[in-house]
Amino acid sequence: MLPPTGLPHFNMYFLFVWSTERGPLPHIQDPPEFRRLEDIRAYVISAYFDDRPLVGSSPVVRILAVVNRADFTSQQLTLHCHVECESRVWLSSEVHVEVHQDHFQFPYGLADLLCKNPCGVLSVSNLRISKHPEVDSPGLALKLLNTRESRPPKPLRQFTVCISTMFRYNNVLQFLQSMEMYRLLGAEKVFIYKTSCSDEVQGLLDFYSREGFAVVFNWTVDSYLNESASWKPQPGEELHYHGQTAALNDCLYRNMYASEYVVFIDSDEIIMPSRRDTWAEMIDFLSLIHHPWTVFSFQNHLFPSNRHSQPFDVEEWDDILGVNILNHVYREKEQQKFDPKKIIVTPQACVKISVHEVIEPWIQQIVVDTEVAFLHHCRGPFLVPSHHKDARLLHYKDELIENVRRVLGDVFKSRKLE
Numbered sequence: 001m002l003p004p005t006g007l008p009h010f011n012m013y014f015l016f017v018w019s020t021e022r023g024p025l026p027h028i029q030d031p032p033e034f035r036r037l038e039d040i041r042a043y044v045i046s047a048y049f050d051d052r053p054l055v056g057s058s059p060v061v062r063i064l065a066v067v068n069r070a071d072f073t074s075q076q077l078t079l080h081c082h083v084e085c086e087s088r089v090w091l092s093s094e095v096h097v098e099v100h101q102d103h104f105q106f107p108y109g110l111a112d113l114l115c116k117n118p119c120g121v122l123s124v125s126n127l128r129i130s131k132h133p134e135v136d137s138p139g140l141a142l143k144l145l146n147t148r149e150s151r152p153p154k155p156l157r158q159f160t161v162c163i164s165t166m167f168r169y170n171n172v173l174q175f176l177q178s179m180e181m182y183r184l185l186g187a188e189k190v191f192i193y194k195t196s197c198s199d200e201v202q203g204l205l206d207f208y209s210r211e212g213f214a215v216v217f218n219w220t221v222d223s224y225l226n227e228s229a230s231w232k233p234q235p236g237e238e239l240h241y242h243g244q245t246a247a248l249n250d251c252l253y254r255n256m257y258a259s260e261y262v263v264f265i266d267s268d269e270i271i272m273p274s275r276r277d278t279w280a281e282m283i284d285f286l287s288l289i290h291h292p293w294t295v296f297s298f299q300n301h302l303f304p305s306n307r308h309s310q311p312f313d314v315e316e317w318d319d320i321l322g323v324n325i326l327n328h329v330y331r332e333k334e335q336q337k338f339d340p341k342k343i344i345v346t347p348q349a350c351v352k353i354s355v356h357e358v359i360e361p362w363i364q365q366i367v368v369d370t371e372v373a374f375l376h377h378c379r380g381p382f383l384v385p386s387h388h389k390d391a392r393l394l395h396y397k398d399e400l401i402e403n404v405r406r407v408l409g410d411v412f413k414s415r416k417l418e
Helices: 069-073 172-185 199-211 240-254 279-290 392-411
Strands: 042-050 060-068 080-085 090-094 096-099 108-116 124-130 140-142 157-166 189-194 214-218 259-264 269-273 295-298 300-303 330-332 342-345 365-368 373-378 387-389
Touching (some): 042 140, 060 240, 069 096, 080 108, 108 124, 108 240, 157 240, 172 269, 172 392, 189 199, 189 240, 199 214, 199 392, 269 279, 269 392, 279 365
Parallel strands (some): 157 189, 157 259, 189 214, 300 373
Antiparallel strands (some): 042 060, 060 108, 259 342, 295 342, 300 330, 330 387
């Protein structure tokens, strides 16, 4: 007997095979790219033109880079920007380095390398960064993003999701469910910074890329630094959690003018409205009572995946690797001592962000009451003994099940192993 999707079900397990009927993956223009800056312990990622009034009276070129903190906090190392204006005149300026405060005590951390824009009203044609002050020094050439000419006249999307640092990821079912929940809640595009994942997850990434719902960047920091899989430094580790803060800030600037709101979460997390159906309805309500707040912070609630509490097993999902979030509706009653909140921001109001907050003290941030919305976080065992049922997720179960079946039907062919 066939399940409703027409997918044949087998009691053993699935062979996942990517269907190539949709054609090649779309080309990603100007992706983030780790490149070492000459012989300096610094790796440049991307460069953005920033002329927002909140950054000062003069526009700057903001270069995101992962740097050795000791080299730059001692101020013994000086860098230079060499800029060609559209008049074909090359001008130089000294780089001002701002190392982000959330480096978690690792030797390397994210820094903003800031260059004054010497071109005035003229456009920047070319950009190089170098340790040499001479304008004709070779340096490292960079593509400048977010120029006035390249920006859309208004945001292209209302909500964009940023998922950082996917590393050795194989939680197929939960990733698929999370992506479809983001879609149901109102996300129009999801940005993913991927270091490595299983073939099955890659099949989903390819599908969503072809569909236009996801943009997947190859995040290659592990080719240059000994990155950590944790927030706490261990001997020999150089960079916090696969360069997570670097990915998040790149995603912020990449969507600065393309999205009205940017949602920063992990793939096992969902910002869940408690009473309203979509993020748009939730934000409309929050904006009425908290105008003009530009950062909304959502309290974390852990739904442990080791407690199977709800009989929402879908037969054709049984052999798909990963957590079925519909089966986990008990959450911790008590908050942990540290609450790892996640945020929705108005990107044009933010300069630097960290994993759980916006760094700038002047930014207006509101912690959203759980009666309005909360961070649904399905992972791992209970950390505190008390718990209670919270089945808000099941409000979306019918559409979620239908959408997951649709994707599986489009993406995966199955065959029985003999």
